[in-house]
Amino acid sequence: xTPAENAQLALLLEVAGTPKPxxxxxxxxxxxxxxEHFLAGAVGxxxxxxxxxxxxxxxxAFERAVEGMSQQEGDNTQFGSLLLLVPLVRAxxxxxxxxxxxxxxxxxxxxxxxxxxxxxxxxxxxxxxDPPEDVPDLDVRRGADAVPAVEERGVTxxxxxxxxxxxxxxxxEWTGRFARTFDAAERLGKLTGPTSDRAAQVFLELLxxxxxxxxxxxxxxxxxxxxxxxxxxxxxxxxxxxxLADELVERGxxxxxxxxxxxxxxxxxxERGEVSV
Amino acid sequence: xTPAENAQLALLLEVAGTPKPxxxxxxxxxxxxxxEHFLAGAVGxxxxxxxxxxxxxxxxAFERAVEGMSQQEGDNTQFGSLLLLVPLVRAxxxxxxxxxxxxxxxxxxxxxxxxxxxxxxxxxxxxxxDPPEDVPDLDVRRGADAVPAVEERGVTxxxxxxxxxxxxxxxxEWTGRFARTFDAAERLGKLTGPTSDRAAQVFLELLxxxxxxxxxxxxxxxxxxxxxxxxxxxxxxxxxxxxLADELVERGxxxxxxxxxxxxxxxxxxERGEVSV
Numbered sequence: 001x002t003p004a005e006n007a008q009l010a011l012l013l014e015v016a017g018t019p020k021p022x023x024x025x026x027x028x029x030x031x032x033x034x035x036e037h038f039l040a041g042a043v044g045x046x047x048x049x050x051x052x053x054x055x056x057x058x059x060x061a062f063e064r065a066v067e068g069m070s071q072q073e074g075d076n077t078q079f080g081s082l083l084l085l086v087p088l089v090r091a092x093x094x095x096x097x098x099x100x101x102x103x104x105x106x107x108x109x110x111x112x113x114x115x116x117x118x119x120x121x122x123x124x125x126x127x128x129x130d131p132p133e134d135v136p137d138l139d140v141r142r143g144a145d146a147v148p149a150v151e152e153r154g155v156t157x158x159x160x161x162x163x164x165x166x167x168x169x170x171x172x173e174w175t176g177r178f179a180r181t182f183d184a185a186e187r188l189g190k191l192t193g194p195t196s197d198r199a200a201q202v203f204l205e206l207l208x209x210x211x212x213x214x215x216x217x218x219x220x221x222x223x224x225x226x227x228x229x230x231x232x233x234x235x236x237x238x239x240x241x242x243x244l245a246d247e248l249v250e251r252g253x254x255x256x257x258x259x260x261x262x263x264x265x266x267x268x269x270x271e272r273g274e275v276s277v
Numbered sequence: 278x279t280p281a282e283n284a285q286l287a288l289l290l291e292v293a294g295t296p297k298p299x300x301x302x303x304x305x306x307x308x309x310x311x312x313e314h315f316l317a318g319a320v321g322x323x324x325x326x327x328x329x330x331x332x333x334x335x336x337x338a339f340e341r342a343v344e345g346m347s348q349q350e351g352d353n354t355q356f357g358s359l360l361l362l363v364p365l366v367r368a369x370x371x372x373x374x375x376x377x378x379x380x381x382x383x384x385x386x387x388x389x390x391x392x393x394x395x396x397x398x399x400x401x402x403x404x405x406x407d408p409p410e411d412v413p414d415l416d417v418r419r420g421a422d423a424v425p426a427v428e429e430r431g432v433t434x435x436x437x438x439x440x441x442x443x444x445x446x447x448x449x450e451w452t453g454r455f456a457r458t459f460d461a462a463e464r465l466g467k468l469t470g471p472t473s474d475r476a477a478q479v480f481l482e483l484l485x486x487x488x489x490x491x492x493x494x495x496x497x498x499x500x501x502x503x504x505x506x507x508x509x510x511x512x513x514x515x516x517x518x519x520x521l522a523d524e525l526v527e528r529g530x531x532x533x534x535x536x537x538x539x540x541x542x543x544x545x546x547x548e549r550g551e552v553s554v
Contacts, residue, residue: 001348005320012316026303029471036473039289040554043282046323071278072554194306196313277317277349
């Protein structure tokens with residue numbers, strides 16, 4: 001499989017994993033966000049992923065992937081996953097996929113990449129934190145309207161990620177050598193059984209280690225920390241994963257950032273031959 | 278979505294539908310053929326489907342789709358579905374998707390298309406009937422070895438399908454104006470709810486109407502007829518669909534041809550806007 005194909009497959013294997021407490025999986029739909037929206041999102045993202053594989057700039061390939069992903073009625077399905085996958089696909093197309101090569105790709109992003117990243121917000125509603133108080137004109141929710149400010153300030157896409165790294169686990173992968181992504185890949189490779197089952201297990205492990213930043217944004221830090229503790233209890237056999245999954249779905253608590261990292265980890269594991277399907 | 282994307286999505290929606298008695302679905306794996314093999318098959322088929330969309334000959338696009346599909350460890354996942362989807366994608370790329378246009382595409386296939394079809398058997402193990410006694414040299418199981426005989430006899434891909442139309446429900450779609458495919462699309466459009474749920478319902482309806490030809494080939498006509506009767510009983514509320522699904526999976530009775538027609542019907546319904554995701 002090519003890097004773009006492995007990225008599409010990673011998106012599908014991620015959502016197929018079950019139970020994945022709080023998120024859509026092959027046995028759980030949310031009221032307006034269903035399993036099949038993720039299938040369509042993965043299909044639609046293909047052209048953007050192939051653009052990344054062919055060497056298109058990260059921002060341009062990302063915007064195209066998000067535009068394609070959004071051709072379904074569930075709105076935002078895989079925005080965060082694609083923000084990790086696009087530079088990883090680009091890195092994989094250039095040689096062996098390593099943290100060094102992935103870091104080199106994101107560190108070399110430009111102001112034009114940042115502008116395309118802002119344009120990507122035109123295609124979907126993405127839940128994000130408020131921007132730092134000193135840079136209100138860089139609020140990503142402004143979409144393309146923020147592009148003049150991005151250009152005037154000369155911020156690259158890497159700079160944008162660095163600003164949110166404290167609050168956003170996806171941005172933290174960009175600025176932190178994709179540490180959790182590569183760690184997830186290694187864990188996936190060490191487990192046995194169907195790949196989507198391994199993905200569900202690694203999801204739970206990552207969730208038990210760090211509070212999910214999407215839960216912190218959508219609810220608050222305390223909720224995110226409480227979810228982390230319960231994921232830990234589940235791993236320790238003190239809670240039933242299926243019951244926790246049902247309860248979090250019911251309460252609308254969706255650890256989406258952790259799922260994004262698992263999708264990226266699946267991609268790395270497929271590329272490096274640590275898992276196969 | 279483009280025709281190639283809708284075809285990929287149709288493959289994914291088909292396998293996601295549950296319960297689909299006897300086949301892999303999102304809640305049932307077979308011992309060596311798992312849900313994730315179908316996800317990988319759909320991803321891998323993409324390049325061949327895009328070739329069909331771009332106007333490549335049907336045989337060439339089909340062989341490429343099958344080669345891509347077979348890049349997973351479950352062997353044959355969607356051979357029959359692709360044999361329906363490739364000409365339908367080609368037809369959809371030329372204008373409004375109608376039985377007339379689809380028939381025109383298959384009727385204009387050539388000897389070269391037939392040769393590529395035989396070559397496609399090199400990539401996967403496909404369960405097929407014995408060829409008619411008077412044409413043993415055209416046995417598809419010979420793969421590329423049969424190509425000289427195909428060329429010498431001057432048989433087109435449509436001719437090959439016409440020979441097996443009695444025994445094979447996929448070939449019958451080729452020679453019968455894709456009647457069940459377009460009927461399935463119409464049924465899908467009339468139902469309500471998530472598209473993959475509709476697919477499971479239409480699968481059961483088609484299975485209740487005609488014996489599945491793959492079951493007849495793998496077992497015998499009596500088994501296929503008995504499965505048809507039980508699907509009918511399930512629709513009539515006299516059998517539980519989940520129990521029937523589990524039993525058929527347990528016995529290794531897989532109505533794969535009916536699933537192929539549902540996948541093709543999903544594609545037609547997506548293209549014609551009869552369903553949306």
